[in-house]
Every structure is written in structure tokens, then in C-alpha cells.
Amino acid sequence: MLTVYRLRWRDAWFCWRLARDPVVRENSLDRKKPGPFKHFSWMRHWHNNSHDEALAFILMIDGERVGLLRLWKSIYYPVEIGIAIHEDHRGEGYGAEAITMGRGLARFWFPGQGLHAQIRVGNPASMTVFERAGFESVDVLIGGIVLMVARPQRGAS
Numbered sequence: 001m002l003t004v005y006r007l008r009w010r011d012a013w014f015c016w017r018l019a020r021d022p023v024v025r026e027n028s029l030d031r032k033k034p035g036p037f038k039h040f041s042w043m044r045h046w047h048n049n050s051h052d053e054a055l056a057f058i059l060m061i062d063g064e065r066v067g068l069l070r071l072w073k074s075i076y077y078p079v080e081i082g083i084a085i086h087e088d089h090r091g092e093g094y095g096a097e098a099i100t101m102g103r104g105l106a107r108f109w110f111p112g113q114g115l116h117a118q119i120r121v122g123n124p125a126s127m128t129v130f131e132r133a134g135f136e137s138v139d140v141l142i143g144g145i146v147l148m149v150a151r152p153q154r155g156a157s
């Protein structure tokens, strides 16, 4: 079973490798590989615990880091969710489990606010895991981005 904790500076190397993974880059809205300075700024932004607008969580299985889950308040949507699983652990079922955890975390940190995801049209693995975790496609945006929204869950506030 996956566990999570809030991002720490000691996770910088793990996040650096994820950020430079070609599959992660290909499926991100910003496809440019980050250099060290950009990555440092990224870490500082997501590590900053003094505000709750941008939360990053490391996903763990048996004491090993397997992925990154992020929740943030965006300009266009109440709350967005993003996920990346390390290449060594893709296809092991963690994607959907992580998104389901993300939904729970979003209910805690951003109660009553709609949860959205932006997925590239050519990213079927991501579409599959978000659908499995209870999201549905509601629109296709400029640039071939599918907007997905979390369907309400029974019994969840």
C-alpha cells in the first residue's frame, strides 16, 4: 500500500530524476527539461510549507520513493492534481491508487473545492488511471489537453 509524506529537500535528487525523465517531460504541459537552477526554484516553490497553495507529496512503497503527487490552486480551476510515477514502478497499479489518495488529500486541504487534471491527448496511461480513480473528461482545451474533473464520491464531503 502506498504511503505519502510532504516533500522535503532530501527528495531533490529523486525529483530531479523524475523531472528529467523523457516520459514525464513528454506528458507535462511544460516539455522543456529543467536545468539545475530551474529545478532548485521548483524545489523551493513546492517545498515551501508556509503556504498551502501548492502541496507536493512523495509516494512511498516499502520505504522506497516511487512517485510524486502534487495539488495546487491554479488560475483557471479551483484545485489541480498532477502525478508522476518513477519509471521503475510504472504499470504496477500505483497510478490510480495515488490519485485516489490525492482525492482524499484534496478533501482535507481544499475542502469543498473541485479537483481537476489536465492530461495530454496522447497520454492513454494517464487517462486510464484518472478514469479509474473517478475522473471524467469534460473538455478538450487548446493544444490537445484533456480537462478531467473528479466526479463526486458517495459519502465524501
Ligand SMILES: CC(C)(COP(=O)(O)OP(=O)(O)OC[C@H]1O[C@@H](n2cnc3c(N)ncnc32)[C@H](O)[C@@H]1OP(=O)(O)O)[C@@H](O)C(=O)NCCC(=O)NCCS
Pocket (backbone or CB within 6 Å): 023, 024, 027, 028, 081, 082, 083, 084, 085, 086, 089, 090, 091, 092, 093, 094, 095, 096, 097, 117, 118, 119, 123, 124, 125, 126, 128, 129
Ligand atoms: C500516467 C502514470 C502516472 C500512470 O502510472 P502507473 O503507476 O504506471 O499506472 P497503473 O499501473 O496504475 O496503470 C496504468 C494503466 O494504463 C494502461 N496503459 C498504459 N499504457 C497505455 C496505453 N498506451 N493505452 C492504454 N492504456 C495504457 C496500463 O495498461 C494500465 O492499465 P491496466 O492496469 O488495466 O493494465 C505514469 O505512467 C507516469 O508517471 N507517466 C508520466 C507522468 C504523467 O504522464 N503524468 C500524468 C499527467 S498529470
